[in-house]
């Protein structure tokens with residue numbers, strides 16, 4: 001299906017004006033692919049899609065389709081080993097209470113991984129976790145902690161590679177063909193809707209995870225969002241991004257040092 005830049009512009013302008021979401025600076029190629037997918041799935045023309053986008057209910061569906069929600073527990077296991085063995089112990093040297101923000105938490109697997117890791121380290125109660133996403137539907141899934149049983153196979157493999165102290169089965173029950181994660185793990189997690197593009201800086205953190213989110217933004221937007229993360233970190237706080245992402249080229253690069261280049265962990269050294 002052929003759509004051109006002017007069609008994409010019509011869509012982003014409508015969504016921005018009517019619903020206050022700004023996709024203008026999302027990476028063009030993946031945004032276009034997603035629009036084509038929506039058109040094909042719903043058997044719509046561009047004009048029909050634009051009409052439907054005035055409807056708030058359809059907009060929620062549109063948001064879920066536009067944003068890529070793919071995630072896993074203990075995604076990139078070596079990253080989680082670095083967190084457990086280097087980053088969290090380094091933060092604990094200076095803080096008794098740790099504040100962590102999962103930005104773009106999707107369906108919450110990353111948050112459960114963090115909670116399991118912290119529980120196994122014996123410090124779950126000393127950590128406050130905030131998990132945010134743009135997409136309400138995916139955030140509700142995160143809050144429910146109910147996952148497809150099949151997805152637990154990959155999660156279990158990741159957990160084994162991470163070298164956790166137990167087995168992932170210790171943390172969920174099988175109920176009617178689903179995996180229900182132990183709600184006790186996340187009882188202190190605050191899940192909130194927050195838009196990294198239009199949302200404000202809302203707090204200060206010791207560690208921010210924003211993994212596999214900025215990959216869908218163009219460089220202008222990555223730059224803006226990274227400035228917000230810089231502002232949201234305490235001095236000497238840590239920022240973890242996705243393995244295919246980097247901040248070395250951005251405006252605030254000189255305010256961070258690279259702590260682990262492989263696993264893309266950076267430390268704020270200047271205000």
Ligand SMILES: C[S@@+](CC[C@H](N)C(=O)[O-])C[C@H]1O[C@@H](n2cnc3c(N)ncnc32)[C@H](O)[C@@H]1O
Pocket residue numbers: 067068069070071072075103104105106107110132133134135138194195196197210211212213242
């Ligand atoms: C691929 S998932 C990443 C999930 C997890 N961090 C991981 O690495 O597995 C990307 C998430 O970013 C969210 N997202 C996209 N644009 C966003 C924005 N402007 N503000 C907040 N979240 C956003 C999407 O809704 C999606 O859930």
